[in-house]
Amino acid sequence: MKLTPDFEGRRRKLVRKLRGAGLDALIVSAESNVRYLTGFTGDSTWLLVSRKQVTLISDTRYETQLADECPDVPAVIRDAGSTMNASVAKVAKSQSLHQIGFEADHVTVSQLRAMELSLTSVSLIPTTDLVEQLRQIKDKWELDQIRQAIQMAERGISVVRSSLRPDQTEKQIRYLLEEAMRGFGADGPAFEPIVGVGPTGALPHAHAGDLTVSESPALLIDWGATTPSGYRSDLTRCFFTGRPTKKMQSVYELVLAAQEAAIRAIAPGVTCSEVDAVARGMIADGGYGRYFGHGLGHGFGLDIHESVRLSPISDQVLAPGMVVTVEPGIYLAGRFGIRIEDDILVTRNGYEILTSVPKDFESAIVDYLA
């Protein structure tokens, strides 16, 4: 049976939440929330979900695309001479909506002021995470899309790994990886791929630059693919393109052990900070605590960073259907960085590792170069 996205079912769940929150309607303004609920892939378009109706509010640039992508959702289209808020006000009035929620995590302070000026006969209620909570739990179709995004990324890295040459620059590797993933059906990379030789790899969010593979034995690649449906993957692997130093090996093995232990800690009911603490504790015990400054991982899907967050300050609780990255790292400024990242599905009994690129120390050595 072919899986298809159930936009209507998702909207039904959201309406149930509106009832629970005492809202007549919700203005969904975050681009990926609109996409999640309708399939619409453009921007500058809001979705008004009331208990009885759904309405897309957009402008003439998207008239044709809306009709193509979400023919089942009525759209109100304005021209360049009017504003989004004026359109929202008209729809709210025609549907007699009074208590209207907005997405406080996505609406700016200025946008709220403008909304208040246009929607004078309405109470605007801040809400958080109404759609994001639905998005935390991936349905079967979404998991299928994420698996495809992972496959595109894994086939891509396999091309890159087998093409490595001492004279390649970080940028050349980045572009080759993007091209390879597109060749395997990706709409594009899931984010700007990080390709870091030696010291560049020690910058957790580096831009690929002009260092060549030959300039250090350590190479870090953090990458993912986006499917045409918008779902993403997110992985990191380190490769040794020359003889690794003993320090590189011991740091690699510590990061790997911490990552695997954290993955084993994943199960429904466990809090995000508990999983983070497993990896963070091992890295601290190994003497590298202050070289691991970022959170352990994050949810992903239509966005590359989604709720939940695996971090020391997150009290969110894991539940079946969540998909998270687990990506501890140790960064030695000016020398090299090691990060190892996989994508993990929380299952009813524990977890499933969705990614499969080998990560033991021996596999990290590119033997035709080292």
Added chain:
Amino acid sequence: MKLTPDFEGRRRKLVRKLRGAGLDALIVSAESNVRYLTGFTGDSTWLLVSRKQVTLISDTRYETQLADECPDVPAVIRDAGSTMNASVAKVAKSQSLHQIGFEADHVTVSQLRAMELSLTSVSLIPTTDLVEQLRQIKDKWELDQIRQAIQMAERGISVVRSSLRPDQTEKQIRYLLEEAMRGFGADGPAFEPIVGVGPTGALPHAHAGDLTVSESPALLIDWGATTPSGYRSDLTRCFFTGRPTKKMQSVYELVLAAQEAAIRAIAPGVTCSEVDAVARGMIADGGYGRYFGHGLGHGFGLDIHESVRLSPISDQVLAPGMVVTVEPGIYLAGRFGIRIEDDILVTRNGYEILTSVPKDFESAIVDYLA
């Protein structure tokens, strides 16, 4: 003389504005505003500008990069166990800041609530456009960067135009264009290039898809380059890759006449809506008013869309040093779209057209294909 960015001079101008607004300090949280004032190219980093000091507030992921990119600006670095707002509160306390502005166009309603909870002994004052107003007027170095971004884009389109083949898909053209611009020194495209054959070109914000050049004589390409320094260009040209219909020719010539007339209307002191009205009026007189639904153009620089906006509802006034696109279009759903876009500098006496790709009707015909 080599031009260099004057980050300190920009911050000095901002401090003058703070005094005028009665603020002790401003929290700059918009990524490109932080970049404009410091040169820092990462994210998740705020800049606190007080009358006497500037402080970057970031986390360990960016510690090395901050030291490299903005060694002259002190940075407060937090680890994964603490929050941005807690760091801001500490800095505000240590500098005895009380009236602190925030960027209301960029701070979400949720972020403001969290700031209010952390910064209890401070008045948080909404501000708009303090940095954006500085960014509206490009300095010499910025204009030089924009000219480079235009050159990269123009060399790129010249490769694409000379490579056109009937069997090429929109996607293949997009990727070739991106690759060509990178070859000419671009950090990447200024935005996802729009490449639209026939009906795809009638979607103002289309994604490049799988239509081939041979499927319609009309091809629309909207593209730009980003320099390594982060500055962008933004152009649109239409090409006829087969014999254009009479309708295509008359629509093309109407759009071109409207665009050229609007450009001639550009001068200091003119309002944005007046410039918009010139093109909109001509297109309406030609009988296509309802097929031109978007604004006429927009400022650009570090972002692809910046203040000012050329639109029917913008009362902003043009001033020397502003750089705007002028891009009227006519979109005939299911058939084709025509848009022509150039980048214009407002000068002391009028305007300068920065872009130079030919645009008369004859030049749009790709004669080896048509």
